[in-house]
Amino acid sequence: MTDRDYGVPLSEADRDFRDEIRDFLAAALTADIRAVPRTDCERLDRMRLWQRKLHDARLAAISWPTEFGGRRATPVQQLIFNAEMAGARAPEPINRSAINQLGPTIIQWGTDEQRDYYLPRILSADDVWCQGFSEPDAGSDLASLTTRALIRDDELVITGQKVWTSKAHYANRIYLLARTDPNATPREGISYILADLDTDGIDVRPIRQISGGAEFSEVFFQDVRVPLRNVLGPLHDGWRVAKSTLGYERVGQSRTHRIERRLDILLGMAKEPNALSESGFEDTFVTDHLVRFTAQVEALRQIAAQATAAGVRGMSPGPEASMAKLLTSEVDQAMANFGLDLAGAAGTLEPGSPSAAKKGNVAKSYLLMRAATFGAGTSEIQRNVIAERLLGLPRDP
Incomplete structure (x- = not known):
C-alpha cells in the first residue's frame, strides 16, 4: 500500500x-x-x-x-x-x-480513583458497558428525562426507565443520567452515574428489532442503590458531562472502520454481475454512486482525524462532531440502500435463505441502517447543532 x-x-x-x-x-x-x-x-x-x-x-x-x-x-x-x-x-x-x-x-471528568479502576477494565474487556440515556419520553429531548436518583447518606436510590439501550443484554455495567435535584431547571439537577447491571432492582428486557435481532433493551430501575462515589463529574451537573459523551459518541460513529468495510463490499459486488449491470464499472449509474461514496468516505477520514486530534489535545468534541455523525449515518444508510440495488431480489432474502445475497447480510444491513439516522442524535438534531453553532443561525423559536 x-x-x-x-x-x-x-x-x-x-x-x-x-x-x-x-x-x-x-x-x-x-x-x-x-x-x-x-x-x-x-x-x-x-x-x-x-x-x-x-x-x-x-x-x-x-x-x-x-x-x-x-x-x-x-x-x-x-x-x-x-x-x-x-x-x-x-x-x-x-x-x-x-x-x-x-x-x-x-x-476528562473522572477522579483519580475512577480512572485507575474503570479505564483498565474497559480496555481489557473485563467490564462491558452500555449507555442509559434515552427514555420513553426523553429521546431527542434528553433534558426532559424523569429517572430520579434520591440522595440518601452516601448512596443514590435510582427509580425510572431507560430504552433503546444497546448491549444491555450482555453488558455488566451501565452509565446513565438521572435527576438528582428535582427542583432544578431541566438541564440542571442531572447527575451522570456509573452502575453495575447486576445490582438488585435492575431489570433488562430485550426489544426485538425489524432485523430479527435484539440489540436494544428496555432497562428498568426500582429503588436501585448505587454508591454516591459512582457519580462521574460534579453532582447535579451531569448535563455537561453527558454533552462530552455525546460529542465523543458522534466522533466515534465517524470512525471509518465499518464504513470503509461497507464500501469495499460494494466495490466487490459491482465488479461481479449484479442486478444493475454485468459489470458495474462499465455502467455510469453505478460508477457515479461508487465515486460519490468513495469521496464521502475520504471526507469522513479527514473529519475523524481532526476530531481525534482535538481529543488527543484534551478538548471535548465541538459541533464538528455533529458534521461527522450526520455524514456517517446518512452515507452508511445510502450505501446499505445501494447494496440492495446491486443485489436485486436476492438482497431481500434474510440470513438462512439459500439464495440470499452475501448470506443474508445485504438484507440485514438494509434493515439495521433504518435506525442509522436516529442513533446518537437524529439527523435533524445534528443539522440544528451545525446551523446554530457553526453557521451562527438563530435558534428555532
Missing part, C-alpha cells in the same frame, strides 16, 4: 506504525477470529477475544493518552489504523462504544 492510499503523506514514524499494524493483523487474525460465528454467544466471545488481543498489543485505544493505556496516536496514525483494520476486515472489539465514548469521558 502506498502513501497515497491514505490521502496524506506518511512520516517514517507513520510507516513504522503502519508496518506494526500490518504485522499484528497478520498474526492476530487467526482462523478462530475470522470464522463466521454461528450464535450470538460465539460472536460475543470472538469480539471479547479480539479486544484482548488488541489490548495486549496496546492497540485497543490508540488515541487515548499513554498514561491511561493508549498511544496518543496522531490523526494520521488513526487514519492508518482505521484503513488497515477495514482492509483486513477485522472484527470490532466488544467494548467499542466504551472505548470511544465512556473512556474519554472518564479521562
Whole structure:
C-alpha cells in the first residue's frame, strides 16, 4: 500500500506504525477470529477475544493518552489504523462504544480513583458497558428525562426507565443520567452515574428489532442503590458531562472502520454481475454512486482525524462532531440502500435463505441502517447543532 492510499503523506514514524499494524493483523487474525460465528454467544466471545488481543498489543485505544493505556496516536496514525483494520476486515472489539465514548469521558471528568479502576477494565474487556440515556419520553429531548436518583447518606436510590439501550443484554455495567435535584431547571439537577447491571432492582428486557435481532433493551430501575462515589463529574451537573459523551459518541460513529468495510463490499459486488449491470464499472449509474461514496468516505477520514486530534489535545468534541455523525449515518444508510440495488431480489432474502445475497447480510444491513439516522442524535438534531453553532443561525423559536 502506498502513501497515497491514505490521502496524506506518511512520516517514517507513520510507516513504522503502519508496518506494526500490518504485522499484528497478520498474526492476530487467526482462523478462530475470522470464522463466521454461528450464535450470538460465539460472536460475543470472538469480539471479547479480539479486544484482548488488541489490548495486549496496546492497540485497543490508540488515541487515548499513554498514561491511561493508549498511544496518543496522531490523526494520521488513526487514519492508518482505521484503513488497515477495514482492509483486513477485522472484527470490532466488544467494548467499542466504551472505548470511544465512556473512556474519554472518564479521562476528562473522572477522579483519580475512577480512572485507575474503570479505564483498565474497559480496555481489557473485563467490564462491558452500555449507555442509559434515552427514555420513553426523553429521546431527542434528553433534558426532559424523569429517572430520579434520591440522595440518601452516601448512596443514590435510582427509580425510572431507560430504552433503546444497546448491549444491555450482555453488558455488566451501565452509565446513565438521572435527576438528582428535582427542583432544578431541566438541564440542571442531572447527575451522570456509573452502575453495575447486576445490582438488585435492575431489570433488562430485550426489544426485538425489524432485523430479527435484539440489540436494544428496555432497562428498568426500582429503588436501585448505587454508591454516591459512582457519580462521574460534579453532582447535579451531569448535563455537561453527558454533552462530552455525546460529542465523543458522534466522533466515534465517524470512525471509518465499518464504513470503509461497507464500501469495499460494494466495490466487490459491482465488479461481479449484479442486478444493475454485468459489470458495474462499465455502467455510469453505478460508477457515479461508487465515486460519490468513495469521496464521502475520504471526507469522513479527514473529519475523524481532526476530531481525534482535538481529543488527543484534551478538548471535548465541538459541533464538528455533529458534521461527522450526520455524514456517517446518512452515507452508511445510502450505501446499505445501494447494496440492495446491486443485489436485486436476492438482497431481500434474510440470513438462512439459500439464495440470499452475501448470506443474508445485504438484507440485514438494509434493515439495521433504518435506525442509522436516529442513533446518537437524529439527523435533524445534528443539522440544528451545525446551523446554530457553526453557521451562527438563530435558534428555532
